Amino acid sequence: MIKHDIKTYGIFASIFLLSIASASYIDATELFKAVIGAPGVVSLLAALYQLARDQATYEKQLDVQQHQFQLGAAPLISQHFYYGSM
Numbered sequence: 001m002i003k004h005d006i007k008t009y010g011i012f013a014s015i016f017l018l019s020i021a022s023a024s025y026i027d028a029t030e031l032f033k034a035v036i037g038a039p040g041v042v043s044l045l046a047a048l049y050q051l052a053r054d055q056a057t058y059e060k061q062l063d064v065q066q067h068q069f070q071l072g073a074a075p076l077i078s079q080h081f082y083y084g085s086m
Contacts, residue, residue, distance in 0.1 A: 002055065002058045003058075004054055009050070012043045012044070012050070015043040016040040016044060019037055019040030020037055023036040023037035
């Protein structure tokens with residue numbers, strides 16, 4: 001199961017919400033609203049990057065576990081074929 005760091009995603013979500021809310025409620029030009037809303041977009045991209053990193057870490061852990069199982073099972077299988085049934 002993939003472990004997600006709730007603290008990290010909470011920070012990204014709060015930055016996004018604060019940025020978008022402040023850009024929505026401030027009475028300013030469209031350019032200024034875009035500048036205020038930019039950290040919200042960056043936080044979404046950072047959250048996607050973090051999700052990709054978490055997924056890659058999870059897949060690496062699965063690969064290591066599979067490799068350890070294969071290494072652990074190899075001597076038992078070779079003994080079975082060398083000595084016959086146990």
